[in-house]
Each structure stands twice: as structure tokens, then as C-alpha cells.
Amino acid sequence: MRNKVRKRTACSVPFLLCCSSCTIAVILILVQLYTLTSDVHQSDDDVFLQELETVEEETMQVSLPKRRPSSRKKRRHAMIDEILNKSRDAFFPPRKLSVDPRKDTVEGNDSLYYFPGRVWLDTDGNPIQAHGGGILYDHISSTYYWYGEYKDGPTYRARDGPQRVDVIGVGCYSSKDLWTWRNEGIVLAAADEENVAHDLHKSNVVERPKVIFNERTGKYVMWMHVDNANYSKSSVGIATSDSPTGPFVYLHGKRPHGHQSRDMTVFKDDDEGIAYLIYSSQGNSEIHIGPLTSDYTDVTPVVTRVLVGSYREAPAVFKHRGTYYMITSGCTGWAPNEALLHRAGSMMGRWEMAGNPCVGGNEFFRATTFYAQGTFVMPLHGLADWFVFMADRWDPNDLGGSRYVWLPLRVGGGSAVTMSSKRVSVFWHGRWRLPPGWRNGKTTVGDTEKRIL
Numbered sequence: 001m002r003n004k005v006r007k008r009t010a011c012s013v014p015f016l017l018c019c020s021s022c023t024i025a026v027i028l029i030l031v032q033l034y035t036l037t038s039d040v041h042q043s044d045d046d047v048f049l050q051e052l053e054t055v056e057e058e059t060m061q062v063s064l065p066k067r068r069p070s071s072r073k074k075r076r077h078a079m080i081d082e083i084l085n086k087s088r089d090a091f092f093p094p095r096k097l098s099v100d101p102r103k104d105t106v107e108g109n110d111s112l113y114y115f116p117g118r119v120w121l122d123t124d125g126n127p128i129q130a131h132g133g134g135i136l137y138d139h140i141s142s143t144y145y146w147y148g149e150y151k152d153g154p155t156y157r158a159r160d161g162p163q164r165v166d167v168i169g170v171g172c173y174s175s176k177d178l179w180t181w182r183n184e185g186i187v188l189a190a191a192d193e194e195n196v197a198h199d200l201h202k203s204n205v206v207e208r209p210k211v212i213f214n215e216r217t218g219k220y221v222m223w224m225h226v227d228n229a230n231y232s233k234s235s236v237g238i239a240t241s242d243s244p245t246g247p248f249v250y251l252h253g254k255r256p257h258g259h260q261s262r263d264m265t266v267f268k269d270d271d272e273g274i275a276y277l278i279y280s281s282q283g284n285s286e287i288h289i290g291p292l293t294s295d296y297t298d299v300t301p302v303v304t305r306v307l308v309g310s311y312r313e314a315p316a317v318f319k320h321r322g323t324y325y326m327i328t329s330g331c332t333g334w335a336p337n338e339a340l341l342h343r344a345g346s347m348m349g350r351w352e353m354a355g356n357p358c359v360g361g362n363e364f365f366r367a368t369t370f371y372a373q374g375t376f377v378m379p380l381h382g383l384a385d386w387f388v389f390m391a392d393r394w395d396p397n398d399l400g401g402s403r404y405v406w407l408p409l410r411v412g413g414g415s416a417v418t419m420s421s422k423r424v425s426v427f428w429h430g431r432w433r434l435p436p437g438w439r440n441g442k443t444t445v446g447d448t449e450k451r452i453l
């Protein structure tokens, strides 16, 4: 009875009040529903991105040799020998496990999945030859171009240098989805055999080609490391083309700022379009950074020396919300080593060390950059905090058979944090892919504001 009365009392509150409570309830429900539906709207990609952040452990056992060699270098080589002897297939899976865009079409399970370390075929069914590469997004053709060393020739040991493949040229592949790559041919070829003095003569070395577009001249500008077989020339080469697919015309080679230049990259900044050359110098003991001329075909006299005495190579530079980052490797030839992250408030500013960005796998994976060496970090248009870390898993006995290791990289911490509280992580995954929504054209260049992730 009392309850009934109470109920009645509750119902007997003035109509207006009752109605407003109902209204509030309805509004709350609507808000809830709206939140739910907008969650559903975003969740596809969010779920995918969350998956990319999950830490994937590797159970593979790595036992070190019983008698430990004295030097670190010998120990590293012994460890790598041991691992390759025991588990070569895990790092260099056999050809039958290739990633094949002809087979794995839209319906296929493996479709659009990256399998770091597997042979990666182009749309003709041939292994992609773009080692030490980098990617250009061409706004004119809305296409990605992957440039790299074309090394499909015999590997041999140089008389006074490391293992090598004679120069064939720079390969170029095009893609819309970053997974299906079409061979666009050799866009900068080796020089004529008789032209022995040429930087691009087959007896020399051409490594780490990178292409940027110059809006002022309308030219595609390629920078690369040119050297001789014993790496004593230590220079950069520059070539230009009117088209992203070449042919590139070789302009000249030089020592930038009069200094040695071995592993290098170029980085084009988004504000003011200033581009920079970043190179290992002084016997690889330090990195030099200098702005390019406005047509990008030369350096200016301005240069800064960074990471002095730290012996880093294979620089890959990217920018996130006003902070500049660089991932480098140590100097151990074709053998893998630990990656390090560096960061700075400006390209020409002070660069500080920020640790090893590799997450997941196991200790060996993290100590060897997932058995690879970085070459490029590619922004993912529309996914503001995500990048693809591109690396090479070199096979010194068959350099042309070296594998590609692409992994998701995230800058965590959002926009409201200081530079030092942001964390850059490269997540290990044996198999992964970009969010399907990313590929469906929802997030194309220029639409970056549409999605806040």
C-alpha cells in the first residue's frame, strides 16, 4: 500500500517537472545512442588500430653459443649465424610463402596483409627490387612510388670491401594501396660499361635512393649515396626527372659540404617546403644535416653536426605535430643491430636520444630492429599519429634476396604533451594490415581533417 501511495506520490509531482525528467531521460538516452552509433561509425578503424598496438611476443628460442666470443662484434655475428643456422626460414621464409597480389585478391584471407620478411611479389609475380628504399606520394597522380636499389644480380665479395651486387640501377614501383605494387622499371640505370669513371658505373655502389618533388621546378629530385666498392668515395648523387617514373637524368655526385657522406636520406618539411639532406659523416661517427637549395639539386653552405661520436647510420626522418624524429641504426655492416630514436624541435636544432622504439617480438628481435635496418618512415595520410616504419632484412649472401620489414609506428601521447613525454613505438607483427577504411579512399590526402584518431 505504502508503495502504491509512494508511486502515486511520484506520479503526482507537477506535470511540468515530470515532463522535464522525462525529457532529460530521453535526451540522455539519445546522447547515449548517438555516442554508441558514432562509436560504431569509428570503431572499425579503431579496432584495427588497437590491434596494431597490441604487443605481439615471439616464442622462438634463441640460445647463445656456449663458448661466448670475446668481442661484442664477434658475439653478434656468432648469434646471428646461430639463429640463421637454426631458424633461417623464420627470418627468410621460403619463396612459396610469398606475398602475392595476383593470388591474394580482395576476398583472399591474406589480402592486403603485410608479412614482414616474406618475399613480396609485384603485380607481375616478380620479387620487388627496391632495397634501401623510400616512398614518394605524388599528389598529381594520387599514387605512391617506391624507389629503391634494384639488386637482382649475383652477390659477391668485393676485393677490398663488403658483399655487393654490381649496380643495375634504381627500381620504381607504383601503388594506390601501399600493398599492390606495379613495376615501373629501372628509372635511373647504371652508366655504360665503358664509362668506368661514372658514379653509376656497375663497379660502383648506389644505395638508399630517395625522391622528393620540387613544386618550384616541377621536377622529381632523387638523392642517393654513391660510392666505390671500398666505400672511400663517400659521396651523394643527384638526379632529376619530369615524371615520377623517370627516366631520371644524373646531374652530378659530390661530397656535401666537402664532407664524407655514406648512409643518407632527404626530408622535405611541410612548412615552407624546405628539404634537408641528412647523412652519416666523419667515418660514420656523426650525422650531418643541411638544407637543400630551393630547386633541391644541391646543398647550401649551411650544415649542422648532430649525434657526434655516436656512430649511427641508416637515418630515416619524420615529423609529427611539430616535432622531428629520426630513427637510426648502429654501424655493423649488413648485420642487424639495435635501432635508436632521436628527436628535435627543429631540423637544425639539438637532437636528443630517445631510446629503442621497437616493441614486441622478443629480446633478440628488439636488439636487432626485428632483424632489419631502417630505411624510411612513411606518414599515413589521415591517420595523424601513425606511420609505416620501412626496413631491410639484408641477406649478405644474396643481397637481392633481402627482405622488407614494414611495421606500424605510432607516436603516442596526443597533442597536449611535451616532446619528451611522447612515445614513439614500432610494433612487431608477424602479420598486419592498415585499417580497411584507410584504403577505401575514406582518408585520402587533403581529407586529413575528416578523421581524428
Ligand SMILES: *[C@@H]1O[C@H](CO)[C@@H](O)[C@H](O)[C@H]1NC(C)=O
Binding pocket: 065, 078, 081, 082, 085
Ligand atoms: C652455422 O653453419 C655454418 C655452415 O653451415 C657453420 O660454419 C657455422 O659454424 C654455424 N654457426 C653456428 C653458430 O652454429
Ligand SMILES: *[C@@H]1O[C@H](CO)[C@@H](O)[C@H](O)[C@H]1NC(C)=O
Binding pocket: 109
Ligand atoms: C581464412 O581464415 C580463417 C580464420 O583465420 C581460417 O580458418 C581459414 O582456414 C582461412 N582460409 C584460407 C583459405 O586461408
Ligand SMILES: *[C@@H]1O[C@H](CO)[C@@H](O)[C@H](O)[C@H]1NC(C)=O
Binding pocket: 160, 228, 229, 230, 231, 232
Ligand atoms: C678504393 O678503391 C679505389 C678505386 O675504386 C682506389 O682508388 C682506392 O685507392 C681504394 N681505397 C682504399 C682505401 O683501398
